[in-house]
Amino acid sequence: MLLATYLFGLFAFTLPQAFSPLKEDGHFKFVLLIFCVTFLLPALNIGLFKMLGYVKSVAMEDRRDRVVPFLFMSLLYCAITYLFYSRTRIGIHDNLLKFLIIIDVLVVVGAVVTLFYKVSVHSIGAWGIVGILLPLNKVVEDGTLFYPMLASIVIAGVVMTSRLQLNAHTPREVMIGSILGLVTGFGSIVLLF
Known part of the structure; x- marks a missing residue:
């Protein structure tokens, strides 16, 4: 959940054109906003899912415990990207929207795979950044x-x-997550840029 914040934080220091069309003085405010909506909000919801009994523990060790939270996070990430697109002057050809879409794709891939197989979402995220x-x-x-x-x-x-x-995770779950993250991140960059 923190990987989107790390990625945009890195871009704030090294690749300011990734925030196009935001003005440079808005980069760190955007990183803070990303932190709130891609980490704090999902973390609170996982706690809520635990209280409501949808998950046995916040560690979500069982694949079935991961399905509802991961699908919810996918929906949340996509909704946030849509709100950025529809409520701001960010256009379909702007770098910022493209990076948000790539992060959404990584989250959705993790959620969809979790429907069928327990995979290391940590590996998907970490190698997704490498792929980007x-x-x-x-x-x-x-x-x-x-x-x-x-x-x-x-x-x-x-x-x-x-x-x-x-x-x-087993070595297989970690390896599958790594491959999915690398291929999804790399392929998304190649397709969108």
Whole structure:
């Protein structure tokens, strides 16, 4: 849930054109807004789902516990993107909307796969960022994304290792999540940009 905030926070420092058409003084306000709607709101809802009995624990160790929260988060992320599109002057060709759509696609892929198989959503998110940064690094001429891209690869490896060390997932669940995240992030960037 924090990966959207991390991505836009990184862009605020290294790739301000990702926020097009927002003015530069609005980048950090946007990152704060993204934090609220993609982390705080879903986290509160997961707590609510726990209180209502839709999930046994907030760790959501069982695949069935993940279905309702993940579908809700997909709906929430897509609704927020639609609101940005319909209520602001952000257009279909603006970078900001494209990045929001890519994040939505990653969340929806995670939710849809969860309907059938328990997959590491942490791996989807971490490798989704790698998939976004890899082609962007090639396009950005000044090389500002090179070290963040390398760091994201290392972090994605640490995330995978931690999911295995905690026995939260099997190696197969982590690998499938990694492949889904990388392919979805990379493919979305190639298609939209």
